[in-house]
Amino acid sequence: MGFNRPSKIQETALPMMLADPPQNLIAQSQSGTGKTAAFALAMLSRVNPAERFPQCLCLSPTFELAVQIGQVVEKMGKFCVNIGVMYAVRGNRLPRGTVIEQQIVIGTPGTLLDWCFKLKLLDVKKITVFVLDEADVMINKQNFLDQSVRIHRVLSPNCQMLLFSATFEDPVLLFAQRIVPDPNIIKLRREELTLDNIRQYYFVCENKEDKYRALCNIYGSITVGQAIIFCQTRKNAKWLALQLSDDGHQVSLLSGELTVELRAEVIQRFREGKHKVLITTNVCARGIDVTQVTIVVNFSLPMDFEDFADFDTYLHRIGRAGRFGKKGLAFNMVEKQNLPLIFAIEEHFKTSIKYLDPEDMEMLEKIED
The missing domain is CATH 3.40.50.300 (P-loop containing nucleotide triphosphate hydrolases)
Known part of the structure; x- marks a missing residue:
């Protein structure tokens, strides 16, 4: 994929994300420094390919971003045998009773909420990794916050939580720390x-x-x-x-x-x-x-x-x-x-x-x- 060495955020975050037992992380890094590749690797490494049900959940604020993340995961995961990606985005309608066998589900909050609670297409208790991309906007905008928190509430206590963004204002960071147990925090200074x-x-x-x-x-x-x-x-x-x-x-x-x-x-x-x-x-x-x-x-x-x-x-x-x-x-x-x-x-x-x-x-x- 053209990565010769890890970027600063990858170098700092990957050992935390891949540690055993899993650790939670709230990470801030400049735009264009490889955050997506970092958490894509984390999700791929946590999946058990033998189990054919959703294990990793990634939430993002827009359709475009969800698709882009999915493409990175698919590209990185093409050498992983039997790992699939499913998109929970507007326009991808699944009938009630559909069995999702893909282990990684990437989507926007509204659609994912429907899939989890209204259509019951996935069991949130079985999710082992929960990623919130552009976490500051997901926490700062009321409708996104309500939807994200609803999903977060039913996660298993052992689920690994990874929050990423380029910007975190202090009130948003404080809230993130309240919902993420014992997180590692990578925060940029304003300068x-x-x-x-x-x-x-x-x-x-x-x-x-x-x-x-x-x-x-x-x-x-x-x-x-x-x-x-x-x-x-x-x-x-x-x-x-x-x-x-x-x-x-x-x-x-x-x-x-x-x-x-x-x-x-x-x-x-x-x-x-x-x-x-x-x-x-x-x-x-x-x-x-x-x-x-x-x-x-x-x-x-x-x-x-x-x-x-x-x-x-x-x-x-x-x-x-x-x-x-x-x-x-x-x-x-x-x-x-x-x-x-x-x-x-x-x-x-x-x-x-x-x-x-x-x-x-x-x-x-x-x-x-």
Whole structure:
């Protein structure tokens, strides 16, 4: 799979996850450092292939992420005899009474909840490993939290619990420690959260038309491998996709309102490089791993419900570029009144986000050097 040596998180976490007797773990690590491969290995190593029922459960917040994790597990597990993966995601409907023989089940909370309690397709008491990926959002969002906790409550006391994310705010970490017995904790200090391999810039724009012109100037000046453009609303994402398509660019649009089949198709086309640009909302801010992505554009800065800068989402978004320590570029389009958000992000991550004039083509061309 191209791993020559373990990344820092793999080196630290794997001995804990594979120890006997099993140990619980709450782990934080930068985007793109191989967390999925680490817990995929842990699940594969705990499975007893002779027993044909679900033994490992992995929960993730989105359909795309669940499928991506499953693909990593399948790729790593292809040399393990008789180990199978089942996807508990919207669109994969199993009739009541179905016997699931696959030992690893990966899914989203709502569907998995139905499978466990309504349809009784799996016996949660027999689960030996429970993984919560993007654990901070699974704990921080009320509906996800209720669903995750419901599943967690019926697990056997001997079940190994593994919680992973790139970001853990203190209240979330405290809650995680309450639900995970005697956990090992791998936590990054705030100063370790800066993404040094990603150069960050901002443009000051009046409106969305202004932002669009700046985007076209980036296109004209920089060799775009593949890019992800984040919008705060579905409406803006649609508008932008239409503008770029009308200007002859090959773009994909991904938002939560698409069917799961369409979402899977869009991600696959982008992975295969058939489309160079993916326009999306926060549905893709976490975990989506496409190695060729070199540029992330925040068409709108991520904000929370009180219109403050959403630091975690910013970190996850720009972490889509610069996977595994590669170089990446992040461009932020900012209205004048939102400039304090940029300064807040700089202060929070102790990083530098440099101002660029979108009309200064010469300066834009120098960025690649």
